[in-house]
Amino acid sequence: SEDGSPLGEVRIALFGDIAPRAVANFLDLASGRLGFGYAGSSVFRVVKGLTIQAGNIPSDATRGRPVSMQGRSSFEGGGPWQPDRIPSPVSHNAPNGGILSMMRTADGRADSRFFVTLNDRCGWADERYEGFGQVYSGWDVLRKLEKVAVRGTSNAPARPVVITGAGVLGADDVAAARAALALDATLPGPQRKE
Secondary structure (H helix, E strand, O other): OEOOEOOOOOEEEEOOOOOHHHHHHHHHHHHOOOOOOOOOOEEEEEEOOOEEEEEEOOOOOOOOOOHHHOOOOOOHHHOOEOOOOOOOOEOOOOOOOOEEEEOOOOOOOEOOOEEEEOOOOOHHHOOOOEEEEEEEEOHHHHHHHHOOOEEHHHOEEOOOEEOOOOOOOOHHHHHHHHHHOOOOOOOOOOOEOO
16 A cells, blocks of 8 residues: 555465575565564565565564665574575566565575566566566556655655555466466476576
8 A cells, every 4th residue: 555545466476496485485474474474564665667675574683774674584583594596597587577586685685575576677686686476467556656756866655655465375376377477387487597
Protein backbone atom coordinates (compact mmCIF):
# COMPACT_ATOMS: atom_id res chain seq x y z
CA SER A 1 0.00 0.00 0.00
CA GLU A 2 1.04 3.59 -0.53
CA ASP A 3 0.16 5.86 2.38
CA GLY A 4 -2.52 3.33 3.41
CA SER A 5 -4.09 2.91 -0.06
CA PRO A 6 -3.89 -0.65 -1.46
CA LEU A 7 -1.89 -1.03 -4.69
CA GLY A 8 -2.56 -4.70 -5.45
CA GLU A 9 -0.74 -8.02 -5.37
CA VAL A 10 2.54 -9.18 -6.89
CA ARG A 11 3.23 -12.89 -7.43
CA ILE A 12 6.74 -14.25 -7.80
CA ALA A 13 7.98 -17.66 -8.94
CA LEU A 14 10.98 -18.82 -6.89
CA PHE A 15 13.90 -20.88 -8.20
CA GLY A 16 14.82 -23.16 -5.30
CA ASP A 17 16.92 -25.44 -7.47
CA ILE A 18 19.30 -22.56 -8.16
CA ALA A 19 19.34 -20.64 -4.87
CA PRO A 20 17.99 -22.87 -2.09
CA ARG A 21 19.06 -20.68 0.85
CA ALA A 22 17.70 -17.50 -0.71
CA VAL A 23 14.40 -19.22 -1.46
CA ALA A 24 14.17 -20.76 2.03
CA ASN A 25 14.84 -17.37 3.63
CA PHE A 26 12.29 -15.64 1.36
CA LEU A 27 9.61 -18.30 2.02
CA ASP A 28 10.16 -18.10 5.79
CA LEU A 29 9.83 -14.31 5.70
CA ALA A 30 6.87 -14.34 3.30
CA SER A 31 4.98 -16.83 5.48
CA GLY A 32 5.83 -15.08 8.74
CA ARG A 33 6.19 -18.52 10.35
CA LEU A 34 8.94 -17.28 12.68
CA GLY A 35 6.81 -14.48 14.15
CA PHE A 36 8.29 -11.82 11.87
CA GLY A 37 8.44 -11.32 8.13
CA TYR A 38 7.71 -9.20 5.12
CA ALA A 39 4.17 -8.21 6.17
CA GLY A 40 4.55 -4.70 7.58
CA SER A 41 8.00 -4.08 6.09
CA SER A 42 8.57 -1.18 3.74
CA VAL A 43 9.55 -0.43 0.19
CA PHE A 44 12.51 1.78 0.99
CA ARG A 45 13.89 2.73 -2.44
CA VAL A 46 12.38 3.15 -5.89
CA VAL A 47 14.74 3.81 -8.78
CA LYS A 48 12.50 4.51 -11.75
CA GLY A 49 13.23 2.22 -14.68
CA LEU A 50 15.74 0.17 -12.67
CA THR A 51 14.70 -1.43 -9.36
CA ILE A 52 12.25 -1.47 -6.49
CA GLN A 53 13.96 -2.27 -3.18
CA ALA A 54 12.01 -3.64 -0.22
CA GLY A 55 11.92 -6.08 2.65
CA ASN A 56 13.75 -4.24 5.40
CA ILE A 57 12.79 -6.04 8.61
CA PRO A 58 14.31 -4.26 11.61
CA SER A 59 15.90 -6.26 14.42
CA ASP A 60 17.51 -5.26 17.69
CA ALA A 61 20.89 -5.40 15.92
CA THR A 62 19.84 -3.01 13.13
CA ARG A 63 17.62 -0.48 14.92
CA GLY A 64 18.95 3.03 14.53
CA ARG A 65 20.55 2.33 11.15
CA PRO A 66 19.10 3.95 8.04
CA VAL A 67 16.02 2.06 6.83
CA SER A 68 17.88 0.82 3.76
CA MET A 69 20.39 -0.91 6.05
CA GLN A 70 17.88 -2.74 8.26
CA GLY A 71 17.54 -6.40 7.45
CA ARG A 72 16.69 -9.54 9.40
CA SER A 73 17.02 -12.98 7.89
CA SER A 74 15.31 -16.20 8.91
CA PHE A 75 18.74 -17.77 9.54
CA GLU A 76 21.31 -17.67 12.32
CA GLY A 77 19.32 -15.63 14.81
CA GLY A 78 18.28 -13.13 12.13
CA GLY A 79 21.81 -12.34 11.05
CA PRO A 80 23.10 -12.04 7.50
CA TRP A 81 24.08 -15.15 5.54
CA GLN A 82 26.26 -16.00 2.56
CA PRO A 83 24.36 -16.24 -0.76
CA ASP A 84 24.36 -19.61 -2.53
CA ARG A 85 25.81 -18.50 -5.86
CA ILE A 86 27.47 -15.32 -7.03
CA PRO A 87 27.85 -14.66 -9.86
CA SER A 88 24.18 -15.45 -10.32
CA PRO A 89 23.29 -18.18 -12.78
CA VAL A 90 19.98 -16.35 -13.30
CA SER A 91 20.29 -13.60 -15.88
CA HIS A 92 19.13 -10.20 -14.65
CA ASN A 93 18.56 -9.32 -18.32
CA ALA A 94 15.24 -11.20 -18.40
CA PRO A 95 12.77 -9.85 -20.96
CA ASN A 96 10.84 -6.98 -19.30
CA GLY A 97 12.73 -7.45 -16.02
CA GLY A 98 11.01 -8.80 -12.94
CA ILE A 99 14.01 -10.69 -11.56
CA LEU A 100 13.96 -11.01 -7.76
CA SER A 101 17.38 -10.78 -6.05
CA MET A 102 18.67 -10.53 -2.52
CA MET A 103 20.41 -7.30 -1.63
CA ARG A 104 23.76 -7.63 0.12
CA THR A 105 25.44 -6.08 3.12
CA ALA A 106 28.80 -4.30 2.84
CA ASP A 107 30.56 -7.61 3.55
CA GLY A 108 28.66 -9.43 0.78
CA ARG A 109 26.12 -11.30 2.87
CA ALA A 110 22.32 -11.21 2.51
CA ASP A 111 19.48 -10.65 4.99
CA SER A 112 15.80 -9.87 4.29
CA ARG A 113 16.22 -7.01 1.83
CA PHE A 114 15.52 -7.71 -1.82
CA PHE A 115 15.03 -5.92 -5.10
CA VAL A 116 13.01 -6.49 -8.27
CA THR A 117 14.41 -5.36 -11.62
CA LEU A 118 12.20 -3.16 -13.82
CA ASN A 119 13.86 -3.63 -17.21
CA ASP A 120 15.79 -6.12 -19.31
CA ARG A 121 19.11 -4.29 -19.02
CA CYS A 122 20.23 -5.25 -15.54
CA GLY A 123 23.11 -7.57 -16.41
CA TRP A 124 25.31 -5.41 -14.15
CA ALA A 125 23.62 -7.26 -11.25
CA ASP A 126 24.71 -10.75 -12.39
CA GLU A 127 28.18 -10.44 -10.86
CA ARG A 128 26.97 -8.83 -7.61
CA TYR A 129 23.58 -10.26 -6.62
CA GLU A 130 21.87 -13.62 -6.50
CA GLY A 131 18.75 -13.84 -8.65
CA PHE A 132 16.31 -16.37 -7.22
CA GLY A 133 12.87 -15.60 -8.61
CA GLN A 134 10.82 -13.78 -11.22
CA VAL A 135 7.58 -11.81 -11.15
CA TYR A 136 4.82 -13.55 -13.10
CA SER A 137 1.80 -11.53 -12.01
CA GLY A 138 1.30 -8.00 -10.68
CA TRP A 139 3.23 -5.91 -13.17
CA ASP A 140 0.57 -3.22 -12.81
CA VAL A 141 1.52 -2.93 -9.12
CA LEU A 142 5.22 -2.62 -9.96
CA ARG A 143 4.45 0.12 -12.48
CA LYS A 144 2.42 1.98 -9.82
CA LEU A 145 5.31 1.63 -7.38
CA GLU A 146 7.73 2.86 -10.02
CA LYS A 147 5.74 6.11 -10.21
CA VAL A 148 5.62 6.95 -6.48
CA ALA A 149 7.14 10.29 -5.54
CA VAL A 150 10.63 9.91 -4.03
CA ARG A 151 12.89 12.09 -1.89
CA GLY A 152 16.12 13.38 -3.39
CA THR A 153 19.03 11.15 -4.23
CA SER A 154 18.05 8.48 -1.69
CA ASN A 155 15.05 7.59 -3.89
CA ALA A 156 13.10 6.78 -0.71
CA PRO A 157 9.34 7.01 -1.21
CA ALA A 158 8.04 10.42 -0.09
CA ARG A 159 5.02 8.70 1.53
CA PRO A 160 5.08 5.34 3.34
CA VAL A 161 4.95 2.31 1.02
CA VAL A 162 4.36 -0.88 2.97
CA ILE A 163 4.04 -4.58 2.19
CA THR A 164 0.70 -5.07 3.95
CA GLY A 165 0.51 -8.83 3.44
CA ALA A 166 2.74 -11.66 2.27
CA GLY A 167 2.27 -15.38 1.88
CA VAL A 168 3.17 -18.60 0.12
CA LEU A 169 0.99 -19.97 -2.67
CA GLY A 170 0.21 -23.59 -3.51
CA ALA A 171 1.06 -26.07 -6.28
CA ASP A 172 -1.60 -24.73 -8.68
CA ASP A 173 0.17 -21.40 -8.59
CA VAL A 174 3.47 -23.05 -9.55
CA ALA A 175 1.85 -24.30 -12.77
CA ALA A 176 0.42 -20.83 -13.43
CA ALA A 177 3.82 -19.25 -12.86
CA ARG A 178 5.52 -21.66 -15.25
CA ALA A 179 2.90 -20.96 -17.91
CA ALA A 180 3.14 -17.19 -17.43
CA LEU A 181 6.92 -17.27 -17.69
CA ALA A 182 6.78 -19.70 -20.63
CA LEU A 183 8.89 -22.23 -18.76
CA ASP A 184 8.87 -25.82 -19.94
CA ALA A 185 7.19 -27.78 -17.13
CA THR A 186 9.94 -30.42 -17.30
CA LEU A 187 12.75 -27.92 -16.74
CA PRO A 188 13.63 -26.58 -13.28
CA GLY A 189 14.16 -22.86 -13.19
CA PRO A 190 14.41 -19.69 -15.25
CA GLN A 191 16.33 -18.37 -18.18
CA ARG A 192 19.95 -19.10 -17.43
CA LYS A 193 22.99 -17.23 -18.64
CA GLU A 194 24.87 -18.84 -21.49
